[in-house]
Amino acid sequence: MSTRPSTDNGDTATAGTAATAAPAPAVELTGITKRFGTVVACDDVRLSVQRGEIHGLLGQNGAGKSTLMKILTGLVRPDSGQIMIDGGEVSISDPLVAAGLGISMVHQHFSLIGRMRVWENVTLGERGHVDRASARRLVTEVGDRYGLAVDPDRAVEDLTTGERQRVELIKCLRRDPDLLILDEPTSVLTLKESHELFSVLRRVTKEENKTVILISHKLDEILHATDQVTIMRSGAVVARRRTADTDVRELAREMVGREVSRLTAGSAVGALDALVEDIGAAKEAKEEDEEREVRLRVTDAHATGRDRRPLLRGLSLTVHAGEILGLAGVEGNGQAALGDLLSSLLELDKGTVEVCGKAVRAGRPGAMHAAGVGVVPEDRHVSGCVLDMSLAENLAMADLGEVARGSFLSPRRLRSRAERLISEFDIAAPGPDIQMRRLSGGNQQKVVLARELAADPKVLVVAQPTRGLDVGAIEYMTERIQKAAESGIAVLLISTELEEILTLAHRIAVIHRGAIVGEMTRAEVDVERLGMMMGGQAA
Amino acid sequence: MTALTTRLPRMVKPAALHTLLLYVASFAVALTLAGALVTLTGKSMSETAYALYQGSLEGGGSIGLSIDEATPLLLVALGAIVCARAGIFNIGQEGQLLMGAMAGAVVGLFMPGPGWMVMVGSLLGAALGGALWAGIPAVMYYWRGVNVVIGTLLMVFVAAQLAMYVVTQENLLQEDGEAGARSPQSNLLAEGVMLPRVGEYPDLNVTSGVFVVLAATVAIVLLLRHSTWGFRLRMLGHNPAAARRSGVRATVLGGGALLISGAFAGMAGGIMLSGTIGRFQPGMADNVGWEGLLVALVARNHPVAAIPVALFFGGLRAGGGFLASTGVPRYLVSVVTALLVMAAVFPAAYAELSKLRKRNKPVVVEG
Numbered sequence: 001m002s003t004r005p006s007t008d009n010g011d012t013a014t015a016g017t018a019a020t021a022a023p024a025p026a027v028e029l030t031g032i033t034k035r036f037g038t039v040v041a042c043d044d045v046r047l048s049v050q051r052g053e054i055h056g057l058l059g060q061n062g063a064g065k066s067t068l069m070k071i072l073t074g075l076v077r078p079d080s081g082q083i084m085i086d087g088g089e090v091s092i093s094d095p096l097v098a099a100g101l102g103i104s105m106v107h108q109h110f111s112l113i114g115r116m117r118v119w120e121n122v123t124l125g126e127r128g129h130v131d132r133a134s135a136r137r138l139v140t141e142v143g144d145r146y147g148l149a150v151d152p153d154r155a156v157e158d159l160t161t162g163e164r165q166r167v168e169l170i171k172c173l174r175r176d177p178d179l180l181i182l183d184e185p186t187s188v189l190t191l192k193e194s195h196e197l198f199s200v201l202r203r204v205t206k207e208e209n210k211t212v213i214l215i216s217h218k219l220d221e222i223l224h225a226t227d228q229v230t231i232m233r234s235g236a237v238v239a240r241r242r243t244a245d246t247d248v249r250e251l252a253r254e255m256v257g258r259e260v261s262r263l264t265a266g267s268a269v270g271a272l273d274a275l276v277e278d279i280g281a282a283k284e285a286k287e288e289d290e291e292r293e294v295r296l297r298v299t300d301a302h303a304t305g306r307d308r309r310p311l312l313r314g315l316s317l318t319v320h321a322g323e324i325l326g327l328a329g330v331e332g333n334g335q336a337a338l339g340d341l342l343s344s345l346l347e348l349d350k351g352t353v354e355v356c357g358k359a360v361r362a363g364r365p366g367a368m369h370a371a372g373v374g375v376v377p378e379d380r381h382v383s384g385c386v387l388d389m390s391l392a393e394n395l396a397m398a399d400l401g402e403v404a405r406g407s408f409l410s411p412r413r414l415r416s417r418a419e420r421l422i423s424e425f426d427i428a429a430p431g432p433d434i435q436m437r438r439l440s441g442g443n444q445q446k447v448v449l450a451r452e453l454a455a456d457p458k459v460l461v462v463a464q465p466t467r468g469l470d471v472g473a474i475e476y477m478t479e480r481i482q483k484a485a486e487s488g489i490a491v492l493l494i495s496t497e498l499e500e501i502l503t504l505a506h507r508i509a510v511i512h513r514g515a516i517v518g519e520m521t522r523a524e525v526d527v528e529r530l531g532m533m534m535g536g537q538a539a
Numbered sequence: 540m541t542a543l544t545t546r547l548p549r550m551v552k553p554a555a556l557h558t559l560l561l562y563v564a565s566f567a568v569a570l571t572l573a574g575a576l577v578t579l580t581g582k583s584m585s586e587t588a589y590a591l592y593q594g595s596l597e598g599g600g601s602i603g604l605s606i607d608e609a610t611p612l613l614l615v616a617l618g619a620i621v622c623a624r625a626g627i628f629n630i631g632q633e634g635q636l637l638m639g640a641m642a643g644a645v646v647g648l649f650m651p652g653p654g655w656m657v658m659v660g661s662l663l664g665a666a667l668g669g670a671l672w673a674g675i676p677a678v679m680y681y682w683r684g685v686n687v688v689i690g691t692l693l694m695v696f697v698a699a700q701l702a703m704y705v706v707t708q709e710n711l712l713q714e715d716g717e718a719g720a721r722s723p724q725s726n727l728l729a730e731g732v733m734l735p736r737v738g739e740y741p742d743l744n745v746t747s748g749v750f751v752v753l754a755a756t757v758a759i760v761l762l763l764r765h766s767t768w769g770f771r772l773r774m775l776g777h778n779p780a781a782a783r784r785s786g787v788r789a790t791v792l793g794g795g796a797l798l799i800s801g802a803f804a805g806m807a808g809g810i811m812l813s814g815t816i817g818r819f820q821p822g823m824a825d826n827v828g829w830e831g832l833l834v835a836l837v838a839r840n841h842p843v844a845a846i847p848v849a850l851f852f853g854g855l856r857a858g859g860g861f862l863a864s865t866g867v868p869r870y871l872v873s874v875v876t877a878l879l880v881m882a883a884v885f886p887a888a889y890a891e892l893s894k895l896r897k898r899n900k901p902v903v904v905e906g
Contacts, residue, residue, distance in 0.1 A: 344784055
């Protein structure tokens with residue numbers, strides 16, 4: 001075991017109070033409360049995790065899961081509450097203390113340096129002399145022990161996302177932690193990689209009696225991989241269950257706070273099985289697809305980023321009027337570049353974009369919009385809206401013609417247009433003059449969607465439309481996207497959440513390393529095959 | 540100062556109080572420091588303060604002088620504001636102003652025609668000269684990616700060299716006269732080419748350039764707030780990616796803003812030339828370009844707020860000039876006015892910095 005402060009022998013001291021048969025839990029949090037201004041992130045939270053178990057922490061975005069774990073790893077100080085490790089009370093004032101206590105966390109976004117080799121990344125932060133040979137040996141040893149095979153001499157930027165996560169895990173495991181926390185570890189993995197990850201976690205807990213906390217908002221993987229589950233909602237713990245004694249519906253209900261339909265459960269909380277069963281129903285829905293007019297055609301698109309890295313490598317796709325094409329893929333395979341291309345933000349080295357049969361010059365400011373491509377971008381703050389301008393101004397943006405007289409804006413028209421869209425799209429805002437920055441994420445998303453749909457687009461691109469939204473907002477977006485397709489708009493849905501794609505898409509294309517590697521209709525979906533294509537294997 | 544803070548745009552009450560206190564505190568510190576310095580050098584603080592007041596506010600003549608000084612400052616600030624709204628930082632107004640004055644002098648001295656026509660031509664030439672000087676860094680930025688701040692700044696030094704060169708060459712702009720008795724400056728403009736003055740000395744009298752500047756202010760306020768151009772400019776400044784998506788061409792709009800800013804600085808030089816100084820001198824910019832930038836900063840890039848701020852800075856320049864004429868050493872005058880300028884700038888700079896810090900703070904509320 002690693003060296004750590006005297007908490008190990010604290011067992012005898014607390015034996016009096018915890019004299020029952022069960023050993024003291026590996027981690028016990030009681031009465032943890034944390035406020036950020038008026039927002040209560042954690043409200044009197046109690047969490048108890050036994051040694052040697054995989055404990056699921058389930059909740060929607062904003063439920064307080066991450067904050068709770070940041071408290072445990074010393075990144076955030078709680079306002080009140082008690083932390084017990086192996087029965088002894090501790091005060092975790094900073095991440096170094098947490099590391100000393102044997103607590104280690106793999107964050108959702110990797111902290112690796114692409115240009116450096118695997119062994120260099122693993123030894124990063126070490127002081128004194130760096131011994132290359134022993135570092136490489138360390139990577140191999142830890143890799144063998146947990147089944148995390150990765151070549152120590154490869155540069156991290158050449159690795160797949162799954163391999164990168166293995167490097168992150170090796171970074172943690174080599175310090176021999178007692179408690180391993182993983183924050184949404186599968187959001188960047190293919191199905192197969194996720195399953196491999198879970199078997200590693202199983203080995204870590206069964207064979208070495210370590211403890212794992214798995215943060216997730218996906219029901220499937222909680223059911224799949226955990227022993228116990230604690231469910232959080234709006235900062236409070238609402239339920240604790242033995243995983244074996246519960247099911248998807250109960251988990252979904254507890255997490256959301258009400259009954260949800262099967263389809264919503266699918267896209268909002270990640271119950272894949274329910275969706276695949278629905279295939280039969282979807283089958284007869286869209287048979288006459290082929291005859292519909294092609295609205296968007298991208299042919300052999302090649303593009304490079306500013307750092308000369310290729311972003312798109314011969315991507316071709318078509319979207320027909322009235323259909324939803326779901327573009328599935330693991331994050332970072334060119335989805336962002338495609339979104340940028342259709343937002344006029346990216347120039348092509350080669351290839352063409354046609355909207356309704358007419359070629360559109362890529363990268364020319366406003367060209368895509370003028371051609372009838374509406375985009376709800378992946379990160380609405382980057383190109384979707386202007387946070388420092390008003391709601392009404394954000395609803396106008398490219399469509400100044402409607403609110404201007406000559407070269408001057410008409411405040412009256414700006415306002416009336418805004419009021420119309422606010423009520424039509426159900427945007428919760430005190431008025432059209434409020435600064436965009438002060439709206440909630442869900443409402444900002446609605447503003448972007450409202451503006452893009454108000455321009456009567458021929459093609460609508462929605463990228464990660466539900467990321468970071470709560471269930472209500474997800475239901476809203478899902479419904480709007482479906483309606484848009486029904487009204488004849490060609491919809492391109494770019495998402496890394498397979499569940500979202502299975503819920504909405506009529507046809508599915510898979511993107512990998514900047515190109516489309518396969519296509520299938522909704523009726524022929526085979527999750528295994530999709531997963532393999534997303535991982536870059538021919539299927 | 541109260542008038543100034545309440546004029547600042549969209550202030551909520553507690554923030555306004557906070558700002559006011561900040562201004563009071565920073566002026567108290569500046570005045571204490573200035574007093575200490577003046578006393579140390581054996582002068583009287585009260586006499587110094589009185590001289591500053593005499594030079595800037597006592598009687599129509601002094602007030603007129605303050606307004607004369609404020610006029611080019613406001614013009615420079617307006618240009619800086621247009622640029623800042625587009626998210627571009629032009630800090631080369633000192634050079635653009637000088638080049639504007641030079642171009643204005645060339646037109647004013649050599650263009651044939653009736654006086655009023657030459658006068659208008661000289662002002663337009665000045666605007667064009669400033670715009671061209673700002674155009675060089677604009678081209679460097681949009682063509683080769685040279686940072687605008689660095690480009691505009693370095694052009695200031697080129698401008699200073701060029702100005703000195705043209706007034707030391709007899710076949711260029713150097714004044715006529717006996718060899719050896721010529722100063723490094725141009726001939727005086729003809730009487731009819733000078734901007735007429737409004738009012739009679741010793742009563743309130745100002746250059747008619749002030750009306751040009753006020754008209755420019757009104758135009759800028761209207762355009763920024765109500766025109767589609769202003770809308771796109773703000774969009775570009777706040778979020779270039781969203782602007783590009785919406786069809787804003789950064790080269791045209793941003794480059795245009797830079798040219799406008801240069802034209803305003805050049806026009807300021809033209810007004811100084813034909814409004815007060817009467818001839819081109821390489822030292823005539825006299826920090827007006829830099830101080831105009833400070834006016835924009837203190838006014839938080841709001842054109843209406845820039846008017847009182849420019850008047851304050853103009854008063855300080857007029858008062859400082861008078862103070863020097865009472866026998867207080869020039870360097871002490873500079874230090875005292877610099878302290879007061881810093882007192883005026885500090886609260887705005889502080890607000891900018893804390894805004895930046897707030898924005899960079901990581902958001903941890905997400906669960």
